[in-house]
Amino acid sequence: MTTRGRVDPRRLAREIAFEQTVELPSGAFPIELEERVVGRVEEVQRRAPSLYRAVVSYPLAAVERELPQILNLLFGNVSMLSGIRIVGIDWPESLLRTFRGPGHGIEGLRRLAMADRRRPLLCAAIKPVGLSATDLARQCATLALAGVDIVKDDHGLANQQSAPFRERVVRCQEAVLAANRRSGRNCLYFPNLTCGLGELQSRIYLVNSLDIRGVVVSPLLVGLDTVRWIGETTDLVLFSHPALSGVFFQPGHGIAPEILYGQIFRLIGSDGVIFPNTGGRFPVDSQTCNAIQRELRRPLGHLAPAWPVPGGGIDAAKIGHWIDKYGPDTVFLLGSTLHARDDLLLAAEEVVRAVRRRAL
Amino acid sequence: MTTRGRVDPRRLAREIAFEQTVELPSGAFPIELEERVVGRVEEVQRRAPSLYRAVVSYPLAAVERELPQILNLLFGNVSMLSGIRIVGIDWPESLLRTFRGPGHGIEGLRRLAMADRRRPLLCAAIKPVGLSATDLARQCATLALAGVDIVKDDHGLANQQSAPFRERVVRCQEAVLAANRRSGRNCLYFPNLTCGLGELQSRIYLVNSLDIRGVVVSPLLVGLDTVRWIGETTDLVLFSHPALSGVFFQPGHGIAPEILYGQIFRLIGSDGVIFPNTGGRFPVDSQTCNAIQRELRRPLGHLAPAWPVPGGGIDAAKIGHWIDKYGPDTVFLLGSTLHARDDLLLAAEEVVRAVRRRAL
Numbered sequence: 085m086t087t088r089g090r091v092d093p094r095r096l097a098r099e100i101a102f103e104q105t106v107e108l109p110s111g112a113f114p115i116e117l118e119e120r121v122v123g124r125v126e127e128v129q130r131r132a133p134s135l136y137r138a139v140v141s142y143p144l145a146a147v148e149r150e151l152p153q154i155l156n157l158l159f160g161n162v163s164m165l166s167g168i169r170i171v172g173i174d175w176p177e178s179l180l181r182t183f184r185g186p187g188h189g190i191e192g193l194r195r196l197a198m199a200d201r202r203r204p205l206l207c208a209a210i211k212p213v214g215l216s217a218t219d220l221a222r223q224c225a226t227l228a229l230a231g232v233d234i235v236k237d238d239h240g241l242a243n244q245q246s247a248p249f250r251e252r253v254v255r256c257q258e259a260v261l262a263a264n265r266r267s268g269r270n271c272l273y274f275p276n277l278t279c280g281l282g283e284l285q286s287r288i289y290l291v292n293s294l295d296i297r298g299v300v301v302s303p304l305l306v307g308l309d310t311v312r313w314i315g316e317t318t319d320l321v322l323f324s325h326p327a328l329s330g331v332f333f334q335p336g337h338g339i340a341p342e343i344l345y346g347q348i349f350r351l352i353g354s355d356g357v358i359f360p361n362t363g364g365r366f367p368v369d370s371q372t373c374n375a376i377q378r379e380l381r382r383p384l385g386h387l388a389p390a391w392p393v394p395g396g397g398i399d400a401a402k403i404g405h406w407i408d409k410y411g412p413d414t415v416f417l418l419g420s421t422l423h424a425r426d427d428l429l430l431a432a433e434e435v436v437r438a439v440r441r442r443a444l
Numbered sequence: 445m446t447t448r449g450r451v452d453p454r455r456l457a458r459e460i461a462f463e464q465t466v467e468l469p470s471g472a473f474p475i476e477l478e479e480r481v482v483g484r485v486e487e488v489q490r491r492a493p494s495l496y497r498a499v500v501s502y503p504l505a506a507v508e509r510e511l512p513q514i515l516n517l518l519f520g521n522v523s524m525l526s527g528i529r530i531v532g533i534d535w536p537e538s539l540l541r542t543f544r545g546p547g548h549g550i551e552g553l554r555r556l557a558m559a560d561r562r563r564p565l566l567c568a569a570i571k572p573v574g575l576s577a578t579d580l581a582r583q584c585a586t587l588a589l590a591g592v593d594i595v596k597d598d599h600g601l602a603n604q605q606s607a608p609f610r611e612r613v614v615r616c617q618e619a620v621l622a623a624n625r626r627s628g629r630n631c632l633y634f635p636n637l638t639c640g641l642g643e644l645q646s647r648i649y650l651v652n653s654l655d656i657r658g659v660v661v662s663p664l665l666v667g668l669d670t671v672r673w674i675g676e677t678t679d680l681v682l683f684s685h686p687a688l689s690g691v692f693f694q695p696g697h698g699i700a701p702e703i704l705y706g707q708i709f710r711l712i713g714s715d716g717v718i719f720p721n722t723g724g725r726f727p728v729d730s731q732t733c734n735a736i737q738r739e740l741r742r743p744l745g746h747l748a749p750a751w752p753v754p755g756g757g758i759d760a761a762k763i764g765h766w767i768d769k770y771g772p773d774t775v776f777l778l779g780s781t782l783h784a785r786d787d788l789l790l791a792a793e794e795v796v797r798a799v800r801r802r803a804l
Contacts, residue, residue, distance in 0.1 A: 103725070106572035107598060112784040113572050121574035121606070145604060146573050150640040152665035153602035156687050160600070160665065163690030164726040164756070212466035212473050213506055214481035238467060240520070242513035244505060246481070280510040281673040305512035305520065307667015313641040327516050330523030334694035365463070366524040396524075424472040 086137050088167040088336045093136035097125040100168065103161050105146045121146040149182040151309045159339060170339040173347055180385035186355045188321045189388025190413050193355055196297055196321065197233045198270045204412050206439055207393065208432060209419040211238035217247040221255035223428065228263035228271035230432030234415065235260060236300050237276035239325040250290060257294045274298040274323055278305050288318055297321055304328035308352050315353025323393060324354035341372050346379020356391035356415050364397025377410055391415045400435040407442050446497050448527040448696045453496035457485040460528065463521050465506045481506040509542040511669045511712065519699060530699040533707055540745035546715045548681045549748025550773050553715055556657055556681065557593045558630045564772050566799055567753065568792060569779040571598035577607040581615035583788065588623035588631035590792030594775065595620060596660050597636035599685040610650060617654045634658040634683055638665050648678055657681055664688035668712050675713025683753060684714035701732050706739025716751035716775050724757025737770055751775045760795040767802050
């Protein structure tokens with residue numbers, strides 16, 4: 085982690101190590117616990133004026149294996165301090181082993197999409213909220229016929245009366261399957277599963293009964309552990325949406341995007357992680373995007389690599405540039421720049437052609 | 445909400461209204477949707493140089509009634525921008541009605557604790573992680589005999605091997621009931637229910653089978669909607685812990701503490717909301733603490749008022765000062781300052797006496 089500000093960095097690191105475990109000052113508990121459960125400051129390095137990098141290690145005895153307690157140990161109480169940022173986690177193998185991680189990963193989703201290794205995947209969002217299920221299903225058909233690999237619900241499509249979950253999912257899947265029969269392709273439809281906990285089981289049941297292979301989830305809206313649970317109890321491909329995640333990324337305090345998206349979202353089983361791409365609607369720099377994609381794909385214990393899914397305003401006209409930047413193991417998520425065009429089919433066909441041309 | 449920075453505030457407010465609903469610019473979707481689902485900027489007021497207050501209203505058609513989508517509409521995508529802070533929410537009655545809110549509230553917990561209206565309640569945490577279930581149960585007995593109203597697990601006590609959930613809960617509840625039989629009092633034990641989703645049902649079952657009346661939950665560790673679900677499917681008193689909440693409170697961007705703790709935590713059914721008190725281990729100002737307690741107790745549709753539970757380093761020796769500040773409808777949470785004393789019984793008895801003296 086890094087610490088920032090005028091406090092004594094060694095003292096702050098030690099306070100963090102105590103706050104995140106015993107929540108008591110030294111002396112207020114049996115001395116033998118200090119060795120057994122208290123965090124240990126391994127290193128404090130000055131990186132810049134008022135900026136320090138500290139390494140704190142925690143005994144597994146304090147962590148245990150459930151995700152909520154891992155999150156708590158990582159940033160629970162210290163989230164309420166300031167100037168502390170998690171910039172790296174060295175996961176012990178035994179802790180990683182308690183998570184399944186991505187159920188399909190890069191290889192698995194490629195097989196489902198029947199896309200060869202030389203090209204990235206294209207995902208397009210159906211939107212906006214307010215359209216009827218019929219209108220949204222029509223968009224699905226258009227995008228599938230154009231050759232898009234994955235058509236996904238906009239993450240704001242929940243269970244609104246304009247297109248209730250059941251009706252929308254039935255119609256959209258039907259539309260995509262019909263388009264596939266016409267095109268001979270294999271477009272996948274991923275509905276948005278972000279919903280109340282009481283509805284979750286019945287929605288998963290519906291999704292499975294329609295032979296839908298994946299879903300969009302928003303880990304910070306439904307709970308990170310709820311997504312882990314969906315991943316570990318179903319065979320669905322999980323695309324995680326970053327809604328609400330921005331609160332972690334304020335300057336100097338929080339969890340670095342490459343750690344939250346690249347490690348934690350992957351740990352909970354995301355096969356693809358949607359993140360705001362640089363140059364789009366959200367203020368993200370290129371270096372951060374590179375770090376996110378690196379983290380998602382790098383070896384991490386037994387966890388399968390996951391797809392970076394840059395989105396949030398990718399300009400379809402510049403898809404070649406983004407392919408050069410991110411490479412073939414990427415899902416490009418297109419939304420607003422397709423829908424802003426008069427002819428959705430034409431717009432989608434253009435970008436599909438551009439992607440396949442690059443792959444030759 | 446407030447916006448900060450050099451951007452045109454009216455334009456930013458309009459972008460927020462679109463981003464949080466259609467996620468498309470005007471013109472990229474049927475015009476009739478603009479009236480039906482897009483947010484509307486009601487007002488933009490300058491409050492200080494580069495600080496504006498904007499009111500955006502959203503059609504219920506875009507919200508629907510599930511908590512994850514409400515959170516999404518409130519701060520989902522705009523969390524990834526910067527300089528935006530939610531400082532107030534005007535909840536429509538029809539939306540509030542879809543939530544049960546606190547199941548016991550101030551009146552209900554007072555009855556369970558058999559404490560008259562003239563005095564606040566005292567809650568003490570058993571800690572730290574690493575102690576055995578037997579040691580923790582001994583602390584329970586001591587605190588219950590001293591006259592503390594509620595003994596709670598430290599929120600970092602999960603299912604660690606040193607004191608596994610089942611063994612800890614059985615022993616601690618036993619210890620508190622035995623102490624009650626000796627003292628004739630009615631101390632309540634609240635275990636920490638923060639756990640993986642797959643464990644939740646069996647832990648609730650255990651808690652109920654032991655006739656335990658309430659639990660500690662950490663909404664941001666297990667998911668806000670998971671806590672709502674626990675509240676609406678059980679009869680347990682819920683004390684919400686603020687772990688991980690600090691990421692929302694960075695200067696100029698996020699959700700104001702009085703909104704997150706005072707409205708959202710109450711909406712999901714917290715009967716008591718633990719928050720870091722001013723002057724303790726966490727940097728919180730007095731004004732914010734006042735706003736949190738006001739929000740928790742003020743009329744809000746049909747929702748019962750909830751207990752403010754200031755903690756995070758309340759000095760037992762100054763309890764009188766805090767009673768004057770917060771009044772009798774407060775649960776004071778004492779942890780480290782009790783445990784730092786040599787004699788836990790004596791320390792707890794002193795603060796119990798101080799509270800009862802004040803109430804006369």
